Amino acid sequence: MARAVTLIPGDGIGPEVTDATLVVLQGANADLEYDTQLAGLEALKQLRNPLPKTTLDSAERTRLILKGPLTTPSGSGFRSINVELRKTYDLYANVRPVRTIVPGGRYEDIDLVLIRENTEGLYVGVEHYIGMHGDPRAAAESVMIVTRFGAERIVRYAFEYARRHGRKKVTLAHKANILKFTQGLFLEVAKQVANDFPDIQWEDRIIDATAMQLVLDPYRFDVLVMENMFGDILSDLMAGLVGGLGFAPAGNIGVEAAMFEAVHGSAPDIAGQGIANPTALILSACLLLEHVDQHETATRIRAALDRVVREGSSCTRDMGGTATTREFATAIVRALE
Ligand code: NAD
Secondary structure, eight states, X not given: OOEEEEEEOOXXXXXXXXXXXXXXXXXXXXXXXXXXXXXXXXXXXHHSOSSOHHHHHHHHHHOEEEEOOOOOOSSSSXXXXXXXXXXXXXXXXXXXXXXXXXXXXXXXXXXXXXXXXXXXXXXXXXXXEEEETTEEEEEEEEOOBOOHHHHHHHHHHHHHHXXXXXXXXXXXXXXXXXXXXXXXXXXXXXXXXXXXXXXXXXXXXXXXXXXXXXXXXXXXXXXXXXXXXXXXXXXXXHHHHTTSGGGOEEEEEOXXXXXXXXXXXXXXXXXXXXXXXXXXXXXXXXXXXXXXXXXXXXXXXXXXXXXXXHHOTTXXXXXXXXXXXXXXXXXXXXXXO
16 A cells, blocks of 8 residues: 655745656655645645644654745744654654765765754754843843753664664764753763764764865765754755755654655745756655665666756756756656656
8 A cells, every 4th residue: 555645845946846756756656645735834824824733634644744845934933844843743863865966066976964963952942032121132042952862862863874874984063162061961972872883983073173074075974963953054064065955855753753855945036937956855755765665766766866967958957957847857757767
């Protein structure tokens, strides 16, 4: 029986890249059945709720989500629905692989995986204004939360991921020199967990130096693990190593549910023009297929996508081509055959 998936097309370029992804999944005969649901700005417009109950009910049933990007208003307005979904289903591990597809770029043969803690850190959303001298918004404070439990399970996930995927090394990127309690706890726990994986090399590095080294010599890394906000920032940097946000997929993994999405956002600057690159969501769908043990379909889609991107004549604008989002997807389906 086909595996049920809650499909959230999302905002901005979301519906365009989701449509292209579906063309590819259906072209590859992925054994999936889609329950399309609203979330984000579009849900707010249509149902006056950025995370409607019908969407949550569907996710509750399928425990598997494929999601386009969702717009989050900056400053005021509703809080991130992405963060809300990750918290609701305790999707604690955000797995972000980056891999060179097009040879001849600034970096060759990049193959790295960033594992980002997804439920704690500064993104727990514990923040408030502090009124002083009659000004109710004179200052603002955000709280970074690191629990021993949260740090241990994400570092353990990173080591187990490395072992499962035949990878050799895990790097913890942190800021324990300045944030002695929160980041210090993360580092202390990581050192303990590393003892359980003598077959995997391990190192810890300060986050800012890690950012520089990723640009100077990315080949020294393999699997990287870090807290929520650091992972958010460095995964965009790592996407830059392989051609940009258009190429970066992500899986949000929990014990009982998982959600797959592109690293990029809703790109309002190019929405509605049919020119977005759907690669990141297509690669996220490949991660989903592997998660539900449809490895062969994922491998076929990746190989067809690689062929189309390398051949170049059906690429979208960000890849130097002139094809539309749909034309790129159709070319992948042709390459599958
Ligand atoms: P963005 O990722 O949407 O865009 C950054 C730049 O990259 C833009 O110039 C955009 O045109 C380009 N870009 C992104 N994806 C592309 C693609 N597939 N093909 C071609 N070009 C692409 O980041 P932003 O502008 O900072 O954020 C826009 C909105 O998206 C915000 O509301 C933000 O909160 C939201 N967001 C959502 C997610 C998510 O749903 N997981 C992630 C990040 C940002």
